[in-house]
Amino acid sequence: MKQVVPAPAPSSAGAAQVDSHDIRERAARRIRGRRHLLAPILIGILIALVIASAGVGAVPLSAGQVLTLLAEPLGIELPWAVSEQERAVFWVIRLPRIALGALVGGGLATAGAALQGLFRNPLADPGLIGVSAGASFAAALVIVLGSALLGAFYTTEWYSIFALPIGAFIGGLLAVHLVFRLARSAHQPVLTTMLLAGIAINALAGAGTGFLTFIADDAALRGIAFWSLGSLGGATWQTVAASAPFLLLSSLLLPRYAMPLNLVLLGEAEAAHLGVDVEKVRRRVILLAAFGVGAAVAFTGVIGFVGLIVPHLVRLIAGPDHRALIPLSGLLGAALLVGADLIARTVVAPAELPIGVVTAAVGAPFFLWLLVNRKVDVA
Secondary structure (H helix, E strand, O other): OOOOOOOOOOOHHHHHHHHHHHHHHHHHHHHHHHHHHHHHHHHHHHHHHHHHHHHOOOOOOOHHHHHHHHHHHHOOOOOOOOOHHHHHHHHHHHHHHHHHHHHHHHHHHHHHHHHHHHHOOOOOOHHHHOHHHHHHHHHHHHHHHHHHHHHHHHHOHHHHHHHHHHHHHHHHHHHHHHHHHHHHHOOOOHHHHHHHHHHHHHHHHHHHHHHHHHHOOHHHHHHHHHHHOOOOOOOOHHHHHHHHHHHHHHHHHHHHHHHHHHHHOOOHHHHHHOOOOHHHHHHHHHHHHHHHHHHHHHHHOOOOOHHHHHHHHHHHHHOOOHHHHHHHHHHHHHHHHHHHHHHHHHOOOOOOOOHHHHHHHHHHHHHHHHHHOOOOOOO
């Protein structure tokens, strides 16, 4: 009689490997499903916040009136009546502010997501490379010493509109350039040296801003204090048009580096072996982030936590793939800043809170929650 040999039982190690693979595959499917749902959800939230922000204020507008005003340029007539005063408030005051807030929020969050991937550090944010501190120092310089530096231009309309943004933008880019040059000249890994150089430049620019604050008169002191906390109060179509090319350049081009950033997460040496020109990617990502953040800081002041917190939140929901992380961070950042500006305008009305106070009040507790629940790996 032929003896039947029973099949060997699978080893516990093999079964564990199969179970682990199944768990990872199920988790990946869940993340992909959430990723596909997140984009339309964020677009819907952004549209709802735009309508709410456009309607709330001293001159209230209903949702129907807001939709009527938005449809007018398209030649679509809706049944809600709108007065000339309401039309002027919408087009001249509120819509430029909403547009600037969406552009700045998207630019800051996009830059934050890209820099966190480039530095492989969840604590990296746009201010880490010195752009915010450099822009702050240059802005304080213009506010305090504008008359001495610009002479006859000080009393012109050009000065009142563009001197501060241009000075802040140039200061931010010069700070980034200095950080990059210091990192390239040191005989150490570039990213490590950039982090250290960024800390040093931030401290140096902060010292300069502190000195200018010390010598400022009361009017300049109020200007520095309000500007350093961020505001969308000065938004006009001129500022939107001036900042949009830089912010859109950053937000639209950074997603092109999603795949190289995914490979850089494995390590620079591994990414280089896989065909990534790490030096080129590093230079272009930092340059694009600096352009976007520099324009944002130049026109709205320093707004904290957007570039740090938004990528974390998106990463928790949609995973670390930069192909989704960067554009989804841009959408959430735009919605967050439009919503924060709505709170800043209404919570202490008729006065207005600096928008940086609102983003810090929301971002800091959320970041502490991430740390307490070990959602952030700081090692």
